[in-house]
Amino acid sequence: MNDKVKDINKDDGKLVMAHMYVAFISLFIGGLMGVLQTMVRSGTFTLPFGIGYYQILTVHGVILALVLTTFFIVGFQFALMSKTVGMSDQQRESAWFGYWIMLFGTITTAITILVGKANVLYTFYAPLKAYPTFYIGLALVVIGSWIACFTNFRQLALWKKHHPGEKSPLLAYMVVINMLLWFIATLGLAATVLIQFIPWSLGMVDTINVLVSRTLFWYFGHPLVYFWLLPAYMAWYAIIPKIIGGKIFSDSLARLAFVLFLMFSIPVGFHHQLTEPGIDPLWKFIQVVLTFMVIIPSLLTAFSMFATFELAGRSKGYTSLFGWFKALPWKDVRFFAPMAGMITFIPAGTGGIINASHQMNQVIHNTIWVTGHFHLTVGTTVILTFFGISYWLIPSLTGRRLTKKVNTLGMIQTFVWMIGMFIMSGSMHIAGLLGAPRRSSYSEYGGSEQATEWIGYQISQAIGGSILFIGIILMVYIFFYMVFAAPKGYTEFPMAEVSENAEPTPKFLENWKLWIGITIALILFAYTVPFIDMLHHSPPGSPGFEDLIR
Amino acid sequence: MHLHKYERIWLIFGISSLVLFLVVLGVGAFYKGTQPPSHLATVDPTKVEEHEAFREENLGLRKVGENDYIVSVIASAFNYNFGKDDEGNTIRKIEIPVGSNVLFQATTTDVIHGFQLAGTNVNMMVEPGYINSLKTTFKKTGTYTLICNEYCGTGHHLMAFEVEVIDNE
Ligand SMILES: [Cu+2]
Ligand SMILES: [Cu+2]
Numbered sequence: 001m002n003d004k005v006k007d008i009n010k011d012d013g014k015l016v017m018a019h020m021y022v023a024f025i026s027l028f029i030g031g032l033m034g035v036l037q038t039m040v041r042s043g044t045f046t047l048p049f050g051i052g053y054y055q056i057l058t059v060h061g062v063i064l065a066l067v068l069t070t071f072f073i074v075g076f077q078f079a080l081m082s083k084t085v086g087m088s089d090q091q092r093e094s095a096w097f098g099y100w101i102m103l104f105g106t107i108t109t110a111i112t113i114l115v116g117k118a119n120v121l122y123t124f125y126a127p128l129k130a131y132p133t134f135y136i137g138l139a140l141v142v143i144g145s146w147i148a149c150f151t152n153f154r155q156l157a158l159w160k161k162h163h164p165g166e167k168s169p170l171l172a173y174m175v176v177i178n179m180l181l182w183f184i185a186t187l188g189l190a191a192t193v194l195i196q197f198i199p200w201s202l203g204m205v206d207t208i209n210v211l212v213s214r215t216l217f218w219y220f221g222h223p224l225v226y227f228w229l230l231p232a233y234m235a236w237y238a239i240i241p242k243i244i245g246g247k248i249f250s251d252s253l254a255r256l257a258f259v260l261f262l263m264f265s266i267p268v269g270f271h272h273q274l275t276e277p278g279i280d281p282l283w284k285f286i287q288v289v290l291t292f293m294v295i296i297p298s299l300l301t302a303f304s305m306f307a308t309f310e311l312a313g314r315s316k317g318y319t320s321l322f323g324w325f326k327a328l329p330w331k332d333v334r335f336f337a338p339m340a341g342m343i344t345f346i347p348a349g350t351g352g353i354i355n356a357s358h359q360m361n362q363v364i365h366n367t368i369w370v371t372g373h374f375h376l377t378v379g380t381t382v383i384l385t386f387f388g389i390s391y392w393l394i395p396s397l398t399g400r401r402l403t404k405k406v407n408t409l410g411m412i413q414t415f416v417w418m419i420g421m422f423i424m425s426g427s428m429h430i431a432g433l434l435g436a437p438r439r440s441s442y443s444e445y446g447g448s449e450q451a452t453e454w455i456g457y458q459i460s461q462a463i464g465g466s467i468l469f470i471g472i473i474l475m476v477y478i479f480f481y482m483v484f485a486a487p488k489g490y491t492e493f494p495m496a497e498v499s500e501n502a503e504p505t506p507k508f509l510e511n512w513k514l515w516i517g518i519t520i521a522l523i524l525f526a527y528t529v530p531f532i533d534m535l536h537h538s539p540p541g542s543p544g545f546e547d548l549i550r
Numbered sequence: 551m552h553l554h555k556y557e558r559i560w561l562i563f564g565i566s567s568l569v570l571f572l573v574v575l576g577v578g579a580f581y582k583g584t585q586p587p588s589h590l591a592t593v594d595p596t597k598v599e600e601h602e603a604f605r606e607e608n609l610g611l612r613k614v615g616e617n618d619y620i621v622s623v624i625a626s627a628f629n630y631n632f633g634k635d636d637e638g639n640t641i642r643k644i645e646i647p648v649g650s651n652v653l654f655q656a657t658t659t660d661v662i663h664g665f666q667l668a669g670t671n672v673n674m675m676v677e678p679g680y681i682n683s684l685k686t687t688f689k690k691t692g693t694y695t696l697i698c699n700e701y702c703g704t705g706h707h708l709m710a711f712e713v714e715v716i717d718n719e
Contacts, residue, residue: 125701275673278589281585366675446712449693538592541679545627548627548661
């Protein structure tokens with residue numbers, strides 16, 4: 001088939017689609033587990049066949065937070081790289097190799113969870129101990145993703161070699177930043193899994209250093225959320241302007257924002273460990289300050305987005321102060337879904353500021369408020385942007401058309417999602433403020449009056465969760481319709497151009513050594529002293545507890 | 551790099567608010583002393599009963615001053631051990647006079663547990679090998695439920711205890 005019709009190299013398209021199948025199947029399974037949890041917790045439903053609440057909770061977390069996101073992002077980024085800098089046969093082969101390793105790892109972990117030997121939730125905190133294949137599978141997912149990282153690095157490097165002196169394409173630059181962030185962050189995950197968990201679960205060592213394992217996990221756990229968010233930002237910065245008939249406001253500001261995200265999303269893991277013993281509060285505070293530095297690129301992003309919207313509207317002749325707002329294509333789902341996600345980021349980000357605020361964290365730590373929070377960030381802002389991407393990415397890869405019908409269904413899907421999430425996340429936030437814990441099965445806590453108060457909110461979580469599940473069924477249907485049933489034809493792969501009024505991009509933004517150097521320096525600054533302290537003042541290690549999870 | 555005039559105003563406003571916010575947090579933490587629970591003492595998780603604070607007779611609520619109390623707790627799956635009363639029965643509830651200053655200290659003999667007095671700011675992680683502690687003053691009477699808010703196994707949601715803050719009179 002002609003490449004012009006497909007709009008992307010056919011073989012690259014297959015590679016991307018392979019990732020998308022895993023992502024959307026994961027969406028369905030993970031969503032099903034989610035709605036089941038809310039039902040159990042409403043106190044009106046018991047799981048059949050001896051399936052445990054914590055088992056489906058583990059599936060839900062692993063498959064949505066780790067599998068869906070990673071496969072979608074890696075696939076989407078390959079599509080962007082293929083469009084901007086191209087992909088050689090050799091690179092495609094290594095990409096496939098990484099894909100199969102990730103898939104094999106996913107299946108290994110999934111089987112371990114399904115047979116009930118890994119009810120440790122997706123954070124797998126030691127010394128709860130899962131069967132070794134759980135950790136081995138996770139390690140393989142990470143290793144597979146590293147192959148994707150290095151393939152992307154190689155793609156840009158080769159392009160630069162063939163285009164000496166030219167600045168790299170914006171989207172390729174963004175992909176490489178995100179993969180750098182992922183690679184540096186997953187080093188922590190790999191360290192704890194390979195050095196601590198696997199030998200310990202295999203019985204090669206008797207004990208594990210719990211605080212070190214948690215610290216390494218959260219060294220990874222916070223940048224993980226930026227690894228989810230940055231692909232959404234890629235779409236906001238460089239794709240949505242095209243969809244709304246505008247241009248990128250500023251190429252250099254977009255790049256600067258990404259660089260700042262790389263630097264300030266890693267040395268901050270302690271804000272997930274604020275209430276734990278063994279870490280000096282001074283170092284917690286230092287990491288809190290570093291955490292808040294990401295507000296700067298967030299401000300840049302908010303400004304750029306609204307500048308893009310306004311310029312697009314004005315170029316269409318809307319002159320009044322807010323008239324340009326009407327010029328936005330509100331009925332185009334490729335715009336509407338990500339825009340709904342963007343708007344959600346305002347309350348979501350506000351909640352995040354509360355969570356990371358040193359002392360204020362104590363009010364909500366490990367309450368269901370936190371669950372409500374990340375169902376807004378990753379569960380709405382990120383995922384609605386990913387859905388928004390899918391509406392054009394999938395048909396453009398399969399050589400089909402984004403029909404009016406799909407557009408309408410997508411609009412309905414977005415509304416359903418927003419309503420369901422408003423109810424579910426809203427009641428999670430309120431219940432959390434009242435003290436209701438996250439990650440807990442239905443319980444009346446011995447008839448406690450407080451717990452009785454939470455149950456009403458748990459019922460509304462089940463209502464919101466059910467509405468969201470309808471949204472998931474709709475989305476999965478739309479996905480398969482776009483793959484197999486939509487009429488054949490051409491769908492544009494939208495990539496925006498930079499506004500002719502934008503300033504030229506300074507060279508230093510592509511000084512990779514500088515950015516990686518600063519990133520590493522910040523990590524060393526934030527972690528060296530507290531980490532040495534941790535090793536120095538370690539208590540005796542912990543044996544594994546595998547009986548507590550059966 | 552060139553910034554648009556409005557963008558500069560926006561960034562200056564945003565970054566100044568951010569700095570102000572961080573200063574407030576810092577003053578709270580270092581001047582007012584409101585730090586998150588971060589106790590640094592360690593303990594052998596297999597021998598916590600040998601530690602002064604967690605000896606059988608020191609568990610539960612202890613009055614240490616006019617208005618001061620210490621509450622020592624050993625968490626384990628899926629229960630909080632507050633010791634035994636004078637008759638040798640397991641303590642299932644404690645009563646604290648309103649307005650008293652209370653130091654909570656806790657550790658675990660097995661996995662990680664949460665320690666959250668729902669509806670208050672008493673909220674900390676209890677991790678094997680460490681003692682965590684937190685000071686608070688109860689200003690309102692009422693029944694508060696102490697719950698485990700960190701997943702610790704199949705019975706996690708059953709792990710709870712009752713704390714009553716009572717009138718002094
Ligand atoms: Cu975080
Ligand atoms: Cu628990």
